[in-house]
Amino acid sequence: MQALSEFQESTRAWLEQNCPESMRTPMVQEEIVWGGRNASFANPDSELWLQRMADKGWTCPGWPAEFGGGGLDKEQAIILSEELARINARPALTSFGISMLGPVLLEYASHQQKMEFIPKIVCGEIRWCQGYSEPGAGSDLASLGTKAELQGDYYLINGSKVWTSYADQADWIFCLVRTDSEVPKHSGISFILFDMDSEGVSTKPIQLISGSSPFCETFFDDVKVPAGNLVGRLNEGWTIAKRLLQHERTMISSFGLSASGQSDRGGTTSSVASLEGAAMHYRGDTEKLSDPVLRDQIAQFKIDSEAFAFTSQRSVEESKKGQGPNATSSMLKNYGCELNKRRYELLLRAIGSQGLGWEGEGFSDEELQLTREWLRSKANSIEGGTSEIQLNVIAKRVLGLPDMLSMSKK
Amino acid sequence: MALVLNEDQQLLKDSAKSFCQQNAPVSMLRKLRDSKDSDGFDRQLWQQMIDLGWAGMAIPEAYGGFDFGYGGLGVVLEETGRTLVSSPLISTVLLAATAINELGSEQQKQELLTKIVIGELLVALALDERTSHAPSHISTTAKQSGDGFILNGSKTFVLDGHVAQKLIVVARTSGTIDSEQGISLFIVDSNVEGVNCQRSWMVDNRNSANIQFTDVKVGADALLGELDKGFSGLDKTLDVARIGIAAEMLGSMQAVFDSILEYLKQREQFGVLIGSFQGLQHRAAEMYSEIELCKSTVRAALAALDDADKSQEEIASLASVAKAKLCDVMMLVSNEGIQMHGGMGMTDEFDVGFFIKRARVAQQFLGDATFHRDRYATLNKF
Numbered sequence: 001m002q003a004l005s006e007f008q009e010s011t012r013a014w015l016e017q018n019c020p021e022s023m024r025t026p027m028v029q030e031e032i033v034w035g036g037r038n039a040s041f042a043n044p045d046s047e048l049w050l051q052r053m054a055d056k057g058w059t060c061p062g063w064p065a066e067f068g069g070g071g072l073d074k075e076q077a078i079i080l081s082e083e084l085a086r087i088n089a090r091p092a093l094t095s096f097g098i099s100m101l102g103p104v105l106l107e108y109a110s111h112q113q114k115m116e117f118i119p120k121i122v123c124g125e126i127r128w129c130q131g132y133s134e135p136g137a138g139s140d141l142a143s144l145g146t147k148a149e150l151q152g153d154y155y156l157i158n159g160s161k162v163w164t165s166y167a168d169q170a171d172w173i174f175c176l177v178r179t180d181s182e183v184p185k186h187s188g189i190s191f192i193l194f195d196m197d198s199e200g201v202s203t204k205p206i207q208l209i210s211g212s213s214p215f216c217e218t219f220f221d222d223v224k225v226p227a228g229n230l231v232g233r234l235n236e237g238w239t240i241a242k243r244l245l246q247h248e249r250t251m252i253s254s255f256g257l258s259a260s261g262q263s264d265r266g267g268t269t270s271s272v273a274s275l276e277g278a279a280m281h282y283r284g285d286t287e288k289l290s291d292p293v294l295r296d297q298i299a300q301f302k303i304d305s306e307a308f309a310f311t312s313q314r315s316v317e318e319s320k321k322g323q324g325p326n327a328t329s330s331m332l333k334n335y336g337c338e339l340n341k342r343r344y345e346l347l348l349r350a351i352g353s354q355g356l357g358w359e360g361e362g363f364s365d366e367e368l369q370l371t372r373e374w375l376r377s378k379a380n381s382i383e384g385g386t387s388e389i390q391l392n393v394i395a396k397r398v399l400g401l402p403d404m405l406s407m408s409k410k
Numbered sequence: 411m412a413l414v415l416n417e418d419q420q421l422l423k424d425s426a427k428s429f430c431q432q433n434a435p436v437s438m439l440r441k442l443r444d445s446k447d448s449d450g451f452d453r454q455l456w457q458q459m460i461d462l463g464w465a466g467m468a469i470p471e472a473y474g475g476f477d478f479g480y481g482g483l484g485v486v487l488e489e490t491g492r493t494l495v496s497s498p499l500i501s502t503v504l505l506a507a508t509a510i511n512e513l514g515s516e517q518q519k520q521e522l523l524t525k526i527v528i529g530e531l532l533v534a535l536a537l538d539e540r541t542s543h544a545p546s547h548i549s550t551t552a553k554q555s556g557d558g559f560i561l562n563g564s565k566t567f568v569l570d571g572h573v574a575q576k577l578i579v580v581a582r583t584s585g586t587i588d589s590e591q592g593i594s595l596f597i598v599d600s601n602v603e604g605v606n607c608q609r610s611w612m613v614d615n616r617n618s619a620n621i622q623f624t625d626v627k628v629g630a631d632a633l634l635g636e637l638d639k640g641f642s643g644l645d646k647t648l649d650v651a652r653i654g655i656a657a658e659m660l661g662s663m664q665a666v667f668d669s670i671l672e673y674l675k676q677r678e679q680f681g682v683l684i685g686s687f688q689g690l691q692h693r694a695a696e697m698y699s700e701i702e703l704c705k706s707t708v709r710a711a712l713a714a715l716d717d718a719d720k721s722q723e724e725i726a727s728l729a730s731v732a733k734a735k736l737c738d739v740m741m742l743v744s745n746e747g748i749q750m751h752g753g754m755g756m757t758d759e760f761d762v763g764f765f766i767k768r769a770r771v772a773q774q775f776l777g778d779a780t781f782h783r784d785r786y787a788t789l790n791k792f
Contacts, residue, residue, distance in 0.1 A: 288787075289787070296784070298787070299734075299786050300734070300783055303734050303783065304735070306707070307703040307706060308703060310413060310710045311702055311705075314413035317412070317413055331698070331699045391691065394698055394699070396691075399691075400675070401685040401691050401694065402675070404686040404691070
């Protein structure tokens, strides 16, 4: 206990000294730091903040110091996150390397691979993208067909991926490939890492209903990848793939968490900072929201959000002893995404026609952004495994219900 | 805030669970119903619960209790909910003892709480006057007369009203009919002249009463709490009880869900287990998620009751979160409990019917989901 309170004191003091003032303000979309070879810093303080945090390994507080991580134990990591929250510090670095790849490398990669890849995730030197879905392999991810053939000391990769988030801006990809087509589909998949600058890699952004293009199609045409870049054992990549999905689901479920705070759209300000605030503002209500049905629905939403936040917190407390995310990550992912979608539908109703603008003078930037965020939120229950897939996982892994596929094959 | 049980709470929960399953299974409630038991609960079982210390769980040691906190009482209530135990735990302990502890004078606490802990006294709270919960809507009057008061009015849905030796009567001493100001609480012996109690048989087989007060004379010492200013303590009492009822519902919904899962894994149709059908799997998975949220919410609310740093406003908001959420999910799970068991679920022989009956009473009791969403919105200023 003594040591912990000392840690808290020194952490608080360090943050006071080292977190720039502008990094204690709500995050704005353009200033999110993704790192990478072509990193850009719209706000110079972001770069400074990243450097200072990365030097201490605090972009990845719980990872071993040996690989550049913070080397903190669970209690210390909790204190750090509380202290960061206390001063409203922005995340120094946002990356799929941190939220998805790093944890599975720590679990499955060779020592040499860890030494090579993990420090660069910690300091944001390399930006990663995820090569999972394919045009013919969505919910049935294991039916993927991108091929990797061993040719001496390298793999030759051919095929294509889709919904690759930010592939056009990423430096490296972690990719699921088929290394054996003769065996049942789950048993011939491997997990491999390669440079997006390799010859034969090309990307094409996909325009979404929200008007933006965060996802890409990614093509591999005779891409040569050193054999040493395969992670874990050959043909046993599905285990790693599933584990990574659990981390991904945990990450996505946090979209639902932001719904539980008083500021429903943390990062933005003014009239749409909270659902009920927006609803009252646009109606000119002062004491009580005048639409009783909307008021009831907002209350129900906020109650569900509070219950969800307690559940996320409980799952953290329960995993203190355990091994991190498990099948309950599917429950949190599913619930969090559905909550986030509900939040945007309610925001639209709260704001009315001003929340439905597409462009032009009649709308504030904030209102126009809301329209797009609402549309973007529809992907929450598709990416990282659809809600239906999450419910399948819960039924099978948590509730132990019989597998419909194996039953129907009988 | 700890949302996982500590070791002591876990031990208590385990022992409460095995006690209820061995000594108070659902078949006991069935027996009370079939025999039209005049008490509506089993006195011998109640004595055993007293011996286990359940009545003194949240009562301070100074008044004979065990100071184990609401976290302790909560896990006991959860387990009694699992087997639908009918006992004075809710009326006498959760409601009346809390009211006395919140509002009572030192003398009242010494006299009444010590008796409740050892099972010598049953007390009921006479609050509601309308068919839906509205705790500040009080038209029962208490008029000052000499040194004491004269009570007139009628109360409904008084849990265990017909077996209680004493009643805590919520009455108006001033103010208009919906005003929180002007509400006072009185402790009234149930056998005095002018108290007319009529037992009502509710669908959940527990006991409730309609009570008429006609020129009931009480002394000045009957006043519980301050004159005209009883509402705040009453509201705090109700919040404790709402959270307690949520804990009870948590146990009930888990029992129904366990039964559903068991049935899905054993019932065959079309040559396969029905649990392999995706239509049923997804509904089960959604119920599971909702019940997990309920668990966390109940734990958070109970922990808040034991946390001296929490303000009454924070507790009020959490109580409404817990009651509203648990009511919604109880509705879902009790309905699915019937549907997923098919025709079996409709039979009296099968236990799930007892759960849907208790569910609706528990949902209505101390405010349903809409009541608490409205209250939550008001508390959170929208």
